[in-house]
Amino acid sequence: MEQCECLESIFSSYHGSREELIPLLQDVQQHFGYLSDTAMLAIARFTRAPESAVYAVATFYAQFRFTPIGRNRIMVCRGTACHVRGAPRILEAIEEQLGIKEGETTPDLEYSLETVACIGACGLSPCIMVNKKVEAKLTPKKVAKLFGKDGKS
Amino acid sequence: MMAPLVELRARARRAREERLGGPRPVILVGTATCGRSAGAMETLAAFREAAASRGVDCALVEVGCMGLCYAEPIVCVTKPSRPTICYGEVTAKRAEEIVEGYLVGEDPLPSYALGAMGGEPPPGIPPLWETPVFQRQVRRTLKNCGFIDPTNIHDYLAQDGYGGLARALEIGPERIIDELKRSGLRGRGGAGFPTWRKWSFCRQAPGEVKYLVCNADEGDPGAFMNRSLLEGDPHAVLEGMLIGGYALGAKTGYIYCRAEYPLALERLRVAIAQAEELGLLGDDVLGTGFSFHVKIKEGAGAFVCGEETALIASIEGRRGMPRPRPPFPAVEGLWGKPTIINNVETLACVSLILRHGAEWFAEHGTAESKGTKTFALVGQVKRPGLIEVPMGITLREMIFDIGGGVLEDRPFKAVQTGGPSGGCIPASMLDTPVDYDSLKAAGSIMGSGGMVVMDDTTCMVDFARYFLDFTQKESCGECVPCRLGTRQMHEILTDLTEGNGRPGDIELLMEIAEAVARGSLCGLGQTAPNPVLTTIRCFRDEYEAHLRDKSCPAGVCKPLFQYRIDESLCKGCRLCQKNCPVEAVVGELKGAHRILVEKCIKCGACFEVCRTGAVVKVPNAEAAALVPAGP
Numbered sequence: 001m002e003q004c005e006c007l008e009s010i011f012s013s014y015h016g017s018r019e020e021l022i023p024l025l026q027d028v029q030q031h032f033g034y035l036s037d038t039a040m041l042a043i044a045r046f047t048r049a050p051e052s053a054v055y056a057v058a059t060f061y062a063q064f065r066f067t068p069i070g071r072n073r074i075m076v077c078r079g080t081a082c083h084v085r086g087a088p089r090i091l092e093a094i095e096e097q098l099g100i101k102e103g104e105t106t107p108d109l110e111y112s113l114e115t116v117a118c119i120g121a122c123g124l125s126p127c128i129m130v131n132k133k134v135e136a137k138l139t140p141k142k143v144a145k146l147f148g149k150d151g152k153s
Numbered sequence: 154m155m156a157p158l159v160e161l162r163a164r165a166r167r168a169r170e171e172r173l174g175g176p177r178p179v180i181l182v183g184t185a186t187c188g189r190s191a192g193a194m195e196t197l198a199a200f201r202e203a204a205a206s207r208g209v210d211c212a213l214v215e216v217g218c219m220g221l222c223y224a225e226p227i228v229c230v231t232k233p234s235r236p237t238i239c240y241g242e243v244t245a246k247r248a249e250e251i252v253e254g255y256l257v258g259e260d261p262l263p264s265y266a267l268g269a270m271g272g273e274p275p276p277g278i279p280p281l282w283e284t285p286v287f288q289r290q291v292r293r294t295l296k297n298c299g300f301i302d303p304t305n306i307h308d309y310l311a312q313d314g315y316g317g318l319a320r321a322l323e324i325g326p327e328r329i330i331d332e333l334k335r336s337g338l339r340g341r342g343g344a345g346f347p348t349w350r351k352w353s354f355c356r357q358a359p360g361e362v363k364y365l366v367c368n369a370d371e372g373d374p375g376a377f378m379n380r381s382l383l384e385g386d387p388h389a390v391l392e393g394m395l396i397g398g399y400a401l402g403a404k405t406g407y408i409y410c411r412a413e414y415p416l417a418l419e420r421l422r423v424a425i426a427q428a429e430e431l432g433l434l435g436d437d438v439l440g441t442g443f444s445f446h447v448k449i450k451e452g453a454g455a456f457v458c459g460e461e462t463a464l465i466a467s468i469e470g471r472r473g474m475p476r477p478r479p480p481f482p483a484v485e486g487l488w489g490k491p492t493i494i495n496n497v498e499t500l501a502c503v504s505l506i507l508r509h510g511a512e513w514f515a516e517h518g519t520a521e522s523k524g525t526k527t528f529a530l531v532g533q534v535k536r537p538g539l540i541e542v543p544m545g546i547t548l549r550e551m552i553f554d555i556g557g558g559v560l561e562d563r564p565f566k567a568v569q570t571g572g573p574s575g576g577c578i579p580a581s582m583l584d585t586p587v588d589y590d591s592l593k594a595a596g597s598i599m600g601s602g603g604m605v606v607m608d609d610t611t612c613m614v615d616f617a618r619y620f621l622d623f624t625q626k627e628s629c630g631e632c633v634p635c636r637l638g639t640r641q642m643h644e645i646l647t648d649l650t651e652g653n654g655r656p657g658d659i660e661l662l663m664e665i666a667e668a669v670a671r672g673s674l675c676g677l678g679q680t681a682p683n684p685v686l687t688t689i690r691c692f693r694d695e696y697e698a699h700l701r702d703k704s705c706p707a708g709v710c711k712p713l714f715q716y717r718i719d720e721s722l723c724k725g726c727r728l729c730q731k732n733c734p735v736e737a738v739v740g741e742l743k744g745a746h747r748i749l750v751e752k753c754i755k756c757g758a759c760f761e762v763c764r765t766g767a768v769v770k771v772p773n774a775e776a777a778a779l780v781p782a783g784p
Contacts (some may be wrong), residue, residue: 008253011416011663017470018469019469022451022453023454024469026451031601059456060455060472060473060629061454062453062475063412063453064453079372080532080572080603080619080620081375081532081537083529083616083619084532084605084607085532097552116413116454117372117454117623117627118375119186121187121222122222122377122529122531122537122603123187123529123531123538125227125537128634131192134189136187136190138291140761
């Protein structure tokens with residue numbers, strides 16, 4: 001019930017036109033961290049579009065996810081500059097530290113691990129973004145410090 | 154100039170003076186995304202605290218990025234009637250030292266300074282614009298970045314901002330387009346289509362409703378020119394959009410910006426609100442009766458949306474899939490109306506051309522490529538950063554003069570321009586001039602300005618695989634040759650990097666590449682094979698080595714090289730032995746060590762920790778000739 005009320009208040013600043021579909025999805029995801037089945041259905045009703053059409057759009061874009069996300073969101077940059085300066089090793093190191101693979105969330109919902117095409121901080125490669133903060137010039141050692149199991153994260 | 158703008162500008166100058174507060178020191182701290190990731194916010198806080206505790210009255214201003222990524226965080230300090238001194242790598246600790254040394258005292262701390270500008274530099278500090286990184290640059294589009302407060306419209310106005318708009322409103326649409334024609338401006342997004350021609354198509358297209366879209370969906374990995382510009386000087390882009398709207402007869406403009414650029418989006422929102430407040434944007438701009446509104450659309454993470462018809466689909470709330478052209482968007486675009494889509498940098502150039510004139514713009518450049526161009530110079534280069542150079546400068550000048558050469562003075566191997574749509578240019582072609590046509594002749598493209606430098610530790614097969622991995626994931630799936638072809642190319646390249654290549658693979662790659670390029674609707678598919686084709690053309694021997702000898706000459710593809718210890722360099726410190734997770738290193742303290750090849754899992758730990766450089770990567774082809782490793 002609570003989610004529905006929340007959705008209503010998000011919808012109140014929209015008209016429900018087709019043009020608003022992506023901003024709506026972004027807004028709802030921003031609020032809940034992901035797009036639940038309930039939310040998708042509500043969005044479909046609000047925009048008077050078939051649910052399949054809403055899913056068609058949402059699944060096209062990399063930004064949208066349909067499962068809950070961890071409290072901390074790690075985005076590993078896979079940009080060209082990062083790649084030639086060792087991004088694959090950084091990803092490997094993070095996967096090892098957290099025990100999850102790219103696209104997964106730790107069971108305690110503490111971290112979600114994603115890769116993105118480019119953060120745009122290529123001069124400081126290899127880099128990752130943790131929530132909105134960019135961690136620059138990473139090495140496997142720095143990764144261990146950031147996400148070490150000794151609780152220093 | 155128009156009366157309302159004259160008044161606004163006078164007000165802006167007064168506001169700026171008031172804010173900077175007369176004769177007191179001004180400290181500019183670069184807090185764009187790149188500065189922040191290097192710790193600029195901590196630096197800013199340190200300045201504030203140190204100044205307060207030492208009782209120094211100064212103005213602290215957050216500015217955009219000067220483009221010196223290697224020296225972030227960057228701070229510029231101006232004491233009254235002194236030259237401005239630019240400091241690099243200003244950590245919180247250095248911030249305190251600068252306050253103590255230069256603000257309280259009189260020591261300009263030359264060891265931290267990158268350079269000085271505006272007046273005779275103090276002893277020991279070079280003039281900033283004459284240092285190697287700036288000497289070959291011509292900063293026009295980036296002139297304000299790092300020197301004005303992007304969150305304050307007065308700063309932009311005080312730098313003659315919106316002067317281009319005022320002139321545009323005076324001379325009228327026809328002469329605006331003529332001015333662009335004489336300037337020779339070509340689209341900065343990569344393809345290089347003449348901007349004036351695109352605009353005149355749209356202007357002539359029938360219909361009352363037209364749209365202007367600013368494409369800020371900078372998706373090329375390795376490129377951040379647009380981000381820097383939007384974060385450092387958002388009004389320059391807004392001004393260009395206003396001029397475009399007026400010339401085309403559009404009343405609504407959209408900025409389609411990646412959601413991955415949160416700070417750029419924030420700065421844009423602030424800029425739009427301020428411009429609306431001053432009557433520069435919205436209804437009845439500067440009292441001329443011309444109305445123009447700008448809306449922001451956040452991209453949702455799809456590379457293909459940089460393609461104009463896919464971008465339109467995305468703004469309309471649909472899957473971002475391209476459609477065949479013609480009709481071109483200039484005739485039938487957003488909601489079926491004539492629409493112009495211009496890159497961020499193109500629009501910033503429009504502002505400058507209208508402000509300073511076509512002749513001024515065309516002073517720099519070559520016969521067919523006029524003006525300056527910004528580039529993100531990154532990769533294995535000593536001074537990575539955002540640079541702006543006159544068209545026609547050579548790759549060598551950019552990489553070695555401005556960029557300072559290859560990291561650790563390793564041999565230069567190739568440079569990749571144009572992102573996933575571009576190609577690799579090898580060392581033998583370093584003297585290629587950088588302009589649309591020369592880069593095309595060299596087998597690559599100008600692209601939006603990404604320039605990734607590679608040294609001998611980059612494997613070209615792996616590099617091609619990386620790009621195909623990218624395009625394969627980003628292919629929207631509409632055209633079969635692109636959807637399946639990129640995937641198959643990626644699989645073949647993966648086989649090659651894993652030592653599973655089969656005879657005929659290289660020829661097969663070239664065959665698929667041609668099919669993908671010819672059978673795809675949009676630029677993504679048409680250009681996706683470029684990284685493969687150019688690397689095969691210039692580095693075929695590397696492909697052959699992967700295929701025939703199962704050997705990676707650059708030591709990147711794990712199954713295709715071995716770690717060995719050069720016994721003449723090994724000091725026997727046992728550091729590698731201690732760090733080896735699988736006990737694959739044998740040898741006594743102070744005696745030469747050896748790696749047991751059959752035990753080694755190639756994690757690279759020994760290579761990372763060795764202080765004498767004794768751990769080396771040996772390609773399989775050469776390893777066979779060495780003394781057999783093992784007990």
